[in-house]
Amino acid sequence: MTAHLEPKSHLLALIEQALRQVAADAQPLIELDRPKQSSHGDFACNVAMQLGRVLKRNPRELAQAIIAALPASPLLEKAEIAGPGFINLFLKPVAWQGVAARVLEQGPAYGGGNQGLGQKVQVEFVSANPTGPLHVGHGRGAAFGASLSNVLQMAGYEVQREYYVNDAGRQMDILALSTWLRYLALCGEPVAFPGNAYQGDYVQTMAEGIYALHQTRYRRAAGDVVLAVPDVATDADGHLDALIANAKHLLGPDYAYIHGYALEEQLGDCRNDLTEFGVLFDTWFSERTLHESGLIDRAVEQMREHGHLYEQNGALWFRSTTFGDEKDRVVRRENGIYTYFAADIAYHINKFERGFTRVLDVWGADHHGYIARVKGALTAAGLDADRLTVALVQFAVLYRNGQKASMSTRSGEFVTLRELRAEVGNDAARFFYVLRKSEQHLDFDLDLAKSQSNDNPVYYIQYAHARICSVLASWGGLERELQDADSRLLQEPQELALLKRLAEFPETVNAAARELSPHVIAYYLRDLAADLHGLYVACRFLDADEALKQARLLLISATRRVLKTGLALLGVSAPEKM
Numbered sequence: 001m002t003a004h005l006e007p008k009s010h011l012l013a014l015i016e017q018a019l020r021q022v023a024a025d026a027q028p029l030i031e032l033d034r035p036k037q038s039s040h041g042d043f044a045c046n047v048a049m050q051l052g053r054v055l056k057r058n059p060r061e062l063a064q065a066i067i068a069a070l071p072a073s074p075l076l077e078k079a080e081i082a083g084p085g086f087i088n089l090f091l092k093p094v095a096w097q098g099v100a101a102r103v104l105e106q107g108p109a110y111g112g113g114n115q116g117l118g119q120k121v122q123v124e125f126v127s128a129n130p131t132g133p134l135h136v137g138h139g140r141g142a143a144f145g146a147s148l149s150n151v152l153q154m155a156g157y158e159v160q161r162e163y164y165v166n167d168a169g170r171q172m173d174i175l176a177l178s179t180w181l182r183y184l185a186l187c188g189e190p191v192a193f194p195g196n197a198y199q200g201d202y203v204q205t206m207a208e209g210i211y212a213l214h215q216t217r218y219r220r221a222a223g224d225v226v227l228a229v230p231d232v233a234t235d236a237d238g239h240l241d242a243l244i245a246n247a248k249h250l251l252g253p254d255y256a257y258i259h260g261y262a263l264e265e266q267l268g269d270c271r272n273d274l275t276e277f278g279v280l281f282d283t284w285f286s287e288r289t290l291h292e293s294g295l296i297d298r299a300v301e302q303m304r305e306h307g308h309l310y311e312q313n314g315a316l317w318f319r320s321t322t323f324g325d326e327k328d329r330v331v332r333r334e335n336g337i338y339t340y341f342a343a344d345i346a347y348h349i350n351k352f353e354r355g356f357t358r359v360l361d362v363w364g365a366d367h368h369g370y371i372a373r374v375k376g377a378l379t380a381a382g383l384d385a386d387r388l389t390v391a392l393v394q395f396a397v398l399y400r401n402g403q404k405a406s407m408s409t410r411s412g413e414f415v416t417l418r419e420l421r422a423e424v425g426n427d428a429a430r431f432f433y434v435l436r437k438s439e440q441h442l443d444f445d446l447d448l449a450k451s452q453s454n455d456n457p458v459y460y461i462q463y464a465h466a467r468i469c470s471v472l473a474s475w476g477g478l479e480r481e482l483q484d485a486d487s488r489l490l491q492e493p494q495e496l497a498l499l500k501r502l503a504e505f506p507e508t509v510n511a512a513a514r515e516l517s518p519h520v521i522a523y524y525l526r527d528l529a530a531d532l533h534g535l536y537v538a539c540r541f542l543d544a545d546e547a548l549k550q551a552r553l554l555l556i557s558a559t560r561r562v563l564k565t566g567l568a569l570l571g572v573s574a575p576e577k578m
Helices: 007-022 047-055 059-069 099-109 136-154 170-186 201-214 236-276 287-292 295-305 340-353 370-380 417-424 426-433 446-450 457-475 493-514 519-538 546-569
Strands: 043-045 076-082 086-091 120-124 158-165 283-286 309-312 315-318 329-332 358-364 388-393 396-400 442-445
Touching (some): 007 043, 047 059, 099 493, 136 158, 136 388, 136 426, 136 493, 136 546, 201 236, 236 417, 287 340, 295 329, 315 370, 329 340, 340 370, 396 446, 426 446, 457 519, 493 546, 519 546
Parallel strands (some): 120 158, 120 358, 396 442
Antiparallel strands (some): 043 086, 309 315
């Protein structure tokens, strides 16, 4: 009977019953926390201090009354009062001994919950402009978004993973122009290449691809390309925009081919890179569809109807200062072209219209000031902006041999995500990226990530899994044979520590989902691996007597299961040999 009782849920039920006697009319929020020191018990509860404020009674006296009213329990060893009124709860070993069997019984589902209640959540992440290969900065957003999506799904949410493709606007025009200028050089019509165009080798590769397919079909005279173009030294942006305008004029309908070729090449490269990284999306949402379907027109009209737009100097402005922004923002320029901001507004309205209970955007930390602007626009459109949550991801700084690597998609001097993966492997990259809170700066130590030592957390955790696999392989039995092992024999301190750690996994998943913090899983796995390695050193497995051997094999088999599940949440493999 006790083997099927979940310790934390059981204690909550006991305290609820005690409160019916002590304070029947009160309905406090009962929380159980794990004390940092084992001498303070297995769980601590502050409900007496909560009630003390409400009932104007001494919290220690209330704590004593609650303890006295606790029903008899097969799991609870004792309860003590600590400090100003904490209730410290100490459990018997039997409270933990059933955990391992429960893990094996539930298998991959162990750790899952119903916190999400099946709510539909959209997680939009990466969404890098398809203007060049993904770099290591994008990699952190990819690893964070993918891991967070996995955690939310395990916590009971229905998750949709989405990539917003910025396939319209100036940046794509700059990429198309950059590719065409390189192509013209291959055709014998060289044009001075602007310093603010895209410089990477991938641009040259695309130009060569077009030339191989179509030879000189898209050749135009260099003199016509630079006709009436402002001097780059005095107006670099104007110079670039004039070149784009000339390209569109000279190429006519063929411009769409150059633009589309560059887009598909870079988007395909991005898709392949992410797939190899274990980052998959349910939806790739095209920005162009917002323009082509009239969604932006409709979004702007919604804001106009609510009185939050005004015209000035021929442009249409949003009163974003009303919603906490530092200044009002243009949604339609005087030339009639919508801004990126207008497209973002339409995109977020579209997200809400698709029926998501919650919309979660993963943005780079440099977009912090954009949050109030977008939320204000949603409110201005008559929507509940609280349904939008933005998680900010700080830039990852890569260090190789103690040297900081610079990255810039314009200069071509960037370290790509693909290069990083080739150097340290997918597993180390995925794990190291989520080893810190997303809003904290991340110094990515390549030397540590590649090391095969206990200082490398991903190696340390994977080695724990492989170690268990080795023991179980030497045993040679079937995991299902361990279900009936006598777990009451697990009484050594290292065994109980590992059992308690296994019991923490479901609440760890819930905490990671609630706090949008997959790094919590990474920390947990490191602690779980430490407990396993401690047990491995302290206890014998295969040469113990048969009953104890079966119990210990049950324990490490359950540990293997949780290690594998936890690593999978982070997109990391669980090797059986190392």
